[in-house]
Amino acid sequence: MTIQLKSPIIDVVVEQPDGTLVQLEVQTDNRDVVRWDLTRGRRQWPQAIDAPFLWSTFLAWAAMTRAGDTTDTFEDFEAHCLQAQVKKIDDTAPADPTRPAPASGS
Template sequence: MARLTAPAVRVLIEQDGTDEFLEYDVQTDNRDAVAWDMTRGKKSWPQMQDAPMLWATFVAWSALRRSSVIALSVDDFLSKCVQAQVITPDGDAVDAENADQVAVDPTPPGHESA
């Protein structure tokens, strides 16, 4: 059975005018990694290994936006996201520098790879 190896990320986003945060756990995938590659070059951002927090925040934004959870631009998201943590399938935080070592659970039962 195929395994999705892209990391899940937990983010905290500040709510305007309050001391409270919205918390989201989001599963990233190849589409978010490709969006990072394309955007990183356009914005002259460093490579993932040189900016792991920027990378984790960006791929979380991409996954949240792609799944219509948020409508913020990447720049607005970067200014409102107060925390981004790569997480294990059990929800435990992982240092962003070690994100490439985290594999997620296999695809849900009933979904077979082609």
């Protein structure tokens, strides 16, 4: 049985120290979203819906840190992350705060 996570897949582009760009597809999961919730509260960051790029960048960093793909602090990662955009999300999962609400009467 194949399990498909409903958490966001984020398309990430990171600038390397030599100036080259690396593109990655990062699968986030619940651990990354919980880390966002805890960090956002401690740092008094805005809600995801009010800071969608901060949210997607943080989720990508959290997933990459968890997987061992980066050892950067969030601040260092954010400074070199040129793109962190939600690429794919299951329609039934309300994880992307930038998604438009359904039209009235739908």
